[in-house]
Amino acid sequence: MGFQRPCHPEGRAILRNVAGQGEELFVATDVHYPETGGARAAAVVYADAAFSRLAQDRIELVPEVQPYQPGQFYRRELPPLHAVLDGLTGMALLVVDGYADLDPDGRPGLGSHAHEEFGVPVIGVAKTAFRTATHAIPVRRGTSSRPLYVTAAGMPRADAAELVKGMAGQYRLPDALRRVDTLARHGPATGQGASCRS
Numbered sequence: 001m002g003f004q005r006p007c008h009p010e011g012r013a014i015l016r017n018v019a020g021q022g023e024e025l026f027v028a029t030d031v032h033y034p035e036t037g038g039a040r041a042a043a044v045v046y047a048d049a050a051f052s053r054l055a056q057d058r059i060e061l062v063p064e065v066q067p068y069q070p071g072q073f074y075r076r077e078l079p080p081l082h083a084v085l086d087g088l089t090g091m092a093l094l095v096v097d098g099y100a101d102l103d104p105d106g107r108p109g110l111g112s113h114a115h116e117e118f119g120v121p122v123i124g125v126a127k128t129a130f131r132t133a134t135h136a137i138p139v140r141r142g143t144s145s146r147p148l149y150v151t152a153a154g155m156p157r158a159d160a161a162e163l164v165k166g167m168a169g170q171y172r173l174p175d176a177l178r179r180v181d182t183l184a185r186h187g188p189a190t191g192q193g194a195s196c197r198s
Contacts, residue, residue, distance in 0.1 A: 023047075024090055024091075024093075025045050025047065025091050026048065026051060027046070028043070028044050028176045028180045029041065029081055029180060031081065032184040037064070038063045038064060039080040040062075040187065041059070041060045041061075042059050042180050043057075043084045043088070044058075044180045045057075045058065049093065050166055050167060050168055051167045051168050051176035052168035057188060059187060060084040060086075066079075073098070074114075077110050078110075078117060081117075082117070085118065091118065093122075094118060095123045095176070098124050099124045099130055099149070100122055100152050100153040101133075101135075102132055102133055103135070104134060107132075108153075111152065112153040115153035115154045120154065121155040122153045123160040123164065126148065126149040126151075127148060127149075130149070136157075137150045137157055141169075141174070142170050142172050144172035148172065
């Protein structure tokens with residue numbers, strides 16, 4: 001399996017190790033909660049671990065979600081993730097918006113719960129620091145001085161950080177994460193063929 005954009009020599013080995021052999025898919029997800037209620041879950045599916053070869057956009061509207069409960073965010077987020085990932089086979093890696101674990105002792109966050117649910121390595125990429133997540137690895141990309149905070153479940157944190165450094169895109173936020181955020185907030189642009197099963 002080739003990689004079009006391995007940004008770091010160390011990252012290339014990590015990408016190959018995660019990718020393995022065969023047709024595996026690398027997925028980034030996000031969920032948005034409109035003021036009108038429910039949730040819009042989005043997934044962007046790539047054919048390579050550098051997230052440079054887009055295979056599919058997926059969007060799912062979920063009419064009802066649980067209310068937010070502090071410390072229980074995963075209970076609200078997992079059902080929309082299940083909805084948007086339903087029927088997807090060959091997933092080798094999942095990237096979520098947030099933390100895999102919330103402290104150095106391993107208190108599970110969304111990523112840990114997603115790892116248990118989907119049975120694949122999960123990388124948590126957070127845009128802001130969480131006070132107890134002192135173990136998160138700060139990753140600076142592009143020319144930004146503001147880091148992303150990387151945690152992982154089912155793979156070493158250091159490997160996850162190298163993978164995030166090597167993800168396609170020249171800005172602080174990798175292209176795949178920018179794309180999935182836009183899809184979750186706004187849905188597909190007019191004329192684009194996202195797979196919507198709502």
